[in-house]
Amino acid sequence: MKNTFVETSNVKRFLTALSALEQRGAQEACLAVVDGLPGLGKTTTLKQWVAQNGAVYLRAKKEWSPSWFMNELLEELRVNQPPHSFQKKFQKVVQELALRNAGAQMARRNFALVVDEADHISKKETILETVRDISDIIELPVILVGMGKVNDHLTRFPQVASRVSQKVRFEKATIDDVRLLIEKRCEVKVAPDLATFVLKVSQGFNREVLEAIANIERFGLRMDAADIGDQGVTLADMAGQPIVNDRHTNQPIFVPEQY
Incomplete structure (x- = not known):
């Protein structure tokens, strides 16, 4: 399967929100929340954006x-021999992030602190206030990535919630998203009827779509080239073949003999 990042409709909404964040009116309103169910491509999208822009990525922990x-954060910023006291740690973090933020602005790049799995901290006032302090002091965009509860939890902390200027919800893939993922990632051509079936069995989750693409590709590469029609690998071609695992039972789903 091709190692290509695909700009699905979710990715486009995320990039639009970031552009709006950069052009915000109130400078202190520089928090963004990205949420949605697991398997919709949030982490993949954020890691790709972080790599392209030299931003800072952290995965929050439950404890x-x-x-x-x-x-x-100091480790991610590659600070050797970090200070011991919390006050000095905080000052060092602010200093390092300010330098990177200023460098990004000079290079006309986007920069932010990304905190994935933010559901783990969205009820922890002390951490949220620390994030707010960092963001306020250097007007640093912070992107909180969660699984649908972050916005609800933040309503308990008005000082933090009021600084969220952009909210992006990742939705299930559309048929156009599935076709685009197949076109950009699959090494074999895929017929429209099989693409439609992939949407159905994946339930619009990117994770399952990519699993289906891998199975289709594996099957298609074993086929005789002469047997693949102009439309590509069809639903009939893959009859009886496993295409994805059911995310609830982990049992394989097979392409039906008749559809």
Whole structure:
């Protein structure tokens, strides 16, 4: 399967929100929340964006304390011999992020602190206030990535919630998204009827779509080239073949003999 990043409708909405974040009116309103069910491509999208822009990515932990958060952030910022006191850790984090933020602005690049799995911290006032302090001091965009509950939890902390200027919800893939993923990632041509079936069995989850593409590709590469029609591998061609695993039972789903 081709190692290509695909700009699905979710990715486009995310990039549009980031552009709006850069052009915000109130400079302190520089938080964004990205949420949606697991398997819709949030982490893949954010990691791709982070790599392209030299941003900072952290994955929140369930038992994170403010100090643990600071330690991981300093490690991600590659600070050798970090200070011991929380106050000095905080000052060092602000200093390092400010330098990177200024460098990105000079290079006309987007920059942000991305905190994935933010559901783990969305009820922890001390960590959220630390994030707010960092963001306020250097007007640094912070992107909180969660699984649908972050916005609800933040309503309990008005000082933080009021700074969220962009909210992006990742939705299930459309047929156009599935066709685009197949076109850009699959090494064999795929017929429209099989693409439609992939949408149905994947239920619009990117994770299952990519699994289906891998199975189609494996099957298609074993076929005789003369047997593949102009439309590509069809539903009939793959009759009886496994295409994805059911995400609830982990049992394989097979292409039906008759459809």
